[in-house]
Amino acid sequence: MDFSGQVAVVTGAANGIGRATTLAFAARGAKVVAVDRDGAGAEKLAQEIREKGGTALAVAADVTKSADVARYVKAAVDAYGQIDCFFNNAGIEGKVMPIAEYDEAVFDAVIGVNLRGVFLGLRHVLPVMIAKGRGAIVNTASVAGITGTPGLAPYVASKHGVIGLTKSVSGEVARQGIRVNAVCPGPVDTRMIHSIEAMINPGDAEAVSARYQSSIPMGRYATVDEIASTVLFLCSEFASGITGAQYVVDGGRTATGGAATTVGSPRN
Numbered sequence: 045m046d047f048s049g050q051v052a053v054v055t056g057a058a059n060g061i062g063r064a065t066t067l068a069f070a071a072r073g074a075k076v077v078a079v080d081r082d083g084a085g086a087e088k089l090a091q092e093i094r095e096k097g098g099t100a101l102a103v104a105a106d107v108t109k110s111a112d113v114a115r116y117v118k119a120a121v122d123a124y125g126q127i128d129c130f131f132n133n134a135g136i137e138g139k140v141m142p143i144a145e146y147d148e149a150v151f152d153a154v155i156g157v158n159l160r161g162v163f164l165g166l167r168h169v170l171p172v173m174i175a176k177g178r179g180a181i182v183n184t185a186s187v188a189g190i191t192g193t194p195g196l197a198p199y200v201a202s203k204h205g206v207i208g209l210t211k212s213v214s215g216e217v218a219r220q221g222i223r224v225n226a227v228c229p230g231p232v233d234t235r236m237i238h239s240i241e242a243m244i245n246p247g248d249a250e251a252v253s254a255r256y257q258s259s260i261p262m263g264r265y266a267t268v269d270e271i272a273s274t275v276l277f278l279c280s281e282f283a284s285g286i287t288g289a290q291y292v293v294d295g296g297r298t299a300t301g302g303a304a305t306t307v308g309s310p311r312n
């Protein structure tokens with residue numbers, strides 16, 4: 045896949061999936077705009093890309109704030125003239141807690157980043173793509189956008205919302221040359237999954253991790269690079285017929301309901 049001459053904007057770029065995807069776009073020739081509320085982290089990543097000979101700009105922005113979103117879009121257009129690929133990815137996990145006890149402010153924060161942030165990204169990036177008559181967007185949903193997870197209801201609700209936005213908006217812009225898809229990672233080896241493990245059992249997060257990974261047919265969490273590859277595929281010409289889709293990258297867990305360890309697994 046070659047993204048030479050193209051501009052890719054990534055939110056949540058300073059860490060985890062966003063960082064790996066920004067690096068992958070840059071390695072394949074894209075000019076990248078790394079957006080994160082952790083401005084120092086985004087700048088460090090942009091510097092790393094420039095040192096390797098790539099072209100990168102960092103923007104410190106909070107995706108929940110309309111003015112910040114307008115600012116990162118303007119920075120991308122001012123620097124590079126267009127946005128070809130947009131990875132609408134920043135997200136937070138909130139707390140692991142039953143809804144009967146869930147903190148209202150944390151609910152608002154989860155919906156604010158994961159759903160409002162994705163909406164604002166679409167709201168501000170789409171006019172730039174519509175003006176050019178081309179573009180590819182990938183929103184980060186999750187397998188939590190497809191199935192429920194007791195204890196993580198606000199996160200699950202936000203990710204179901206991301207899939208709703210993706211399906212609906214894909215139809216609004218399909219004839220304007222723009223594709224909008226969602227990537228649905230299962231657990232990925234980043235800070236976020238380790239935070240969830242620790243909230244489930246603060247005394248033994250390792251045991252939660254082992255149990256969770258053994259319920260995945262592939263027997264392990266996905267890597268950030270596996271998610272990045274899927275995002276690049278969905279932004280590439282190889283996916284020219286794909287829009288409004290949800291791509292699950294979860295080692296087979298959703299397909300099997302986590303039951304693959306009963307038959308045919310080397311763990312038996």
Ligand code: NAD
Nearest residue numbers: 056058059060061081106107134135186229231232234236
């Ligand atoms: P991470 O915590 O490693 O990275 C998230 C990045 O988003 C951080 O750099 C953080 O600073 C940034 N961010 C958070 N809130 C922001 C805001 N308001 N404005 C701008 N930036 C903000 O997490 P990750 O695992 O890389 O998660 C990336 C995306 O993948 C999220 O949407 C997450 O829900 C989703 N996801 C993760 C997993 C997993 O298991 N790790 C699984 C499915 C989906």
